Amino acid sequence: MSTTPTGASDARATAPGARTTEPSPPPLGVPPGPPPGPPAAIEYSRDYWDGVFQQLGRRRRVRWALALLALLYGLAIYAPLIANDRPYVLDAVDLREFSSAQRSLSGVTTNYARLMREGEAAFTAGLRPESQVRSFSEALAIERAAVDMRVTAMRRALPDDAAAPLDEYEKELAAFESLAISGSADQVSTAERGLRDTARELRNALTPLDLRNPDAGGVQLVPSKAYPLFESISRASAFFMSLWLCVLTWPLWNRLVNRVVLKGDRTRIRRARRWKFGAVLGFAALFAWVWGATVGGSAAFETSPYKAGLTSGDIVALRVVMPPVAMGFAETHINEAFRPPTWTALSELDEDGFYVRGSRTPLPDPVTGIVPPASPVEVRYGEPGLNHPLRYPLGTDKVGQDLLSRLLWGARISLTVGLISTTLLVTIGVILGSLAGYAGGRLDIAISRVIEVVQAFPAFFLILVAVAVIPSDVVPPIYSIVIVIALVGWTGVARLVRGEFLKLKSQDFVVAARALGFGTTRVVFRHILPNALGPVLVAASFAVASGILIESSISFLGFGVKLPIPSWGTVINESRDPSHWWIQVFPGFLIFVTVFCYNLVGEGLRDALDPRMKV
């Protein structure tokens, strides 16, 4: 917990005298007046949740489980920074971009010039019913933008002293445009011909220097710096990344804030707690906003063949910084399908691309028909070498995608599904359960029957049917899975909450709250609900585990996610052949670890929330 007291007060707080079951300390039996002796009340007062967290912290297994979960969520959140085929920093000349601009400039110039020359009447006459651009000015703007785009792309890479032909071209273009408005037909077509020639000549004049063939000559281009990986990180990702950073470093900055800003004052520290939560959320939101406005925010999952460009020499780089796992989650190495983890002996390839050991050398895979590598495997730019033990630490799947990268990205889906479905089912369960428990009577009977009916459904098959029936183009399967998990899973929470409400609503403090004139809403949400949430929290941690498991099972059966990002279940679904053990073992292990950790946390919570279990 954040407000862990330090030093002497810590010792006090954990001393037996400060426990709940204390016998009456001396000042209690004293009639009104100043307390005699040293005041016991100086001790920092811990609230109920402080106690719960302290209890949780005492259990080593729970601590481990929480740490592992924090690690897993961290890996999921930071997956784009860890495993990506985009470089962090790319200081390079993009020959592809330059050449394509240079090559297509004469084409787009021709189109633009013809449109200008023929004018609006011809455009309207030649308009076909299926064409999308229907106004002349719009068409003109599009063609003009195409020209500008090429010119800008070339200017970016051209050194200043080599840009003269471009200046020439732009001058001629401007002249043509003014002629097209005011000049005679002859003048216009002469100018158009001239412009087309200039554009064609540009192509020869501005041939870039190809490093693979330096003797052919050409213009030496200027490199520009780019940050493709950071640019691809969306606002939402940035939010969670900064949020998680704040959460993980909480003990560090919290101590600093307590000491420097709050000056170690216990009362102020306790009151500032809510502020800190708000500040962390606010900081993350602000960071995400600024991020989206400046660096990132482009399409998050668009993959760009940076590595392929670098490998082929289309991108000539001065400096490239690749992430630690330089494999994209959707990047295929088709010749390395089903390659075992590269630290195993079976994975070793010879120079010709055959497995040195192992029986699978030239035989095609019986399921997929893919022949294991028989041609030299391509090692792309920034990747570990062919037989490097860390090339594929967890092996590859049937199209040669790196399993490690897929699992890291897959954690995003799997863990999110668990969390969101649980949030949904807890919300439904708490609302219906508290209604039934507090209102009683017919409403209680109705809700209880609904609970029983829903519980009578075989949940898993219901989810399968729902996912199969709901058209995936209307609701993506991942959403229908989440929603259906919540719709069949809320009953457990609802029963718990109902039971707690039945127990709590007749307790004195609830009657006391009503006797003080509090309305029903306030009594239910402020007085009963917080007391009923303990068991719900426990149920929720089990529900997250089961949500992850259900999603994995459905994905394993092939009904699951069809996003660019895989989920763990989808990865297992890639192969059921026992000889591809790595495909089943690694994602299976991750699912197991996550579910196990959640169960440990749930059990720890259950114990910590139960006052009788206090150590």
Add this chain to the structure above:
Amino acid sequence: MQAKSTPSEQPALLELDGLQVHFQTEDGTSRAVDGVSYRLRAGETLGVVGESGCGKSVTALSILQLVPDPPGRIVGGRILFEGQDLVRFSEAQMRKVRGNDIAMIFQEPMTALNPVFTVGDQIAETVRLHRGVGKAEARQRAIEMLTKVGIPSPEQRVDEYPHQLSGGMRQRVMIAMAMSCDPKLLIADEPTTALDVTIQAQVLDLIRGLQAESGLGVLLITHDLGVVAENANHVAVMYAGKVVEYAPVAELFARPRHPYTIGLFRSLPDLAAPGERLQTIPGIVPAAHAFPSGCRFRTRCPIAVDHCAAVEPPLVDSAGPGLPEHTVACHRLEEAAKL
């Protein structure tokens, strides 16, 4: 404590007039409170005594209209608070009365405070609701109230949680909460039963002190006759959902008239005569859905006759002219006097 004979013209703070509260149970209608009448004047204390299950607490809850409905329901009678009939009040009107005009403290201080809020928050919440004051002011009021009920170092205690306080402290907090909006009537439902004897005395002293300060009416529900003797001005003895005897405290203790009241006094341990076997009232309180016909006490009464089973004895003033009111519901007062 002397029972002052107040002129009857002074309006009662609280007057119960034939209150009937019935519960619909699977065993049939249970008449938990069946025609209870008593009166309480401002600044006075009315002790309500009786065995467990005789309807004391249900009566108290129905004054605040807090009897769980269903199954409970006020089916008859009036509850006049400062002349207004609370039974006719809407829920919204009642909410203004609760906590503001009438407050209640409970038997079990362990469970009567919400375990997840600090005591300061709980007091402040009441103040904010009824007084509409700001956070800081409400907190100030909470500290003030804690000081008033004699809690040492209230500035610290205000931020503590109920589990950090002892039973006596919690009861004090309960009282602070109840008194925070200066109510005119305090219903104390066995406020000292769960406390040990020294703390009991302190809590009762505290209530008396507050009463002297503000002219508070106190409805003291208890089964401890000693507590009643020390604190009450009038006593209502309840048995099986009915008031069987009502008198000023001194009068009742000097001359108990009803066989049940007499039985209660007999069952008190007497420090002056140690070594004697305690007397008991034979039998148990009948179940609320199966009260006997006629006088409800007749099944346990040593002097019951057939007439007691046939006709229910009315509650009548048996005191002579000029004497303070002393009402009893018994057919056989002469025989009872010889008990």
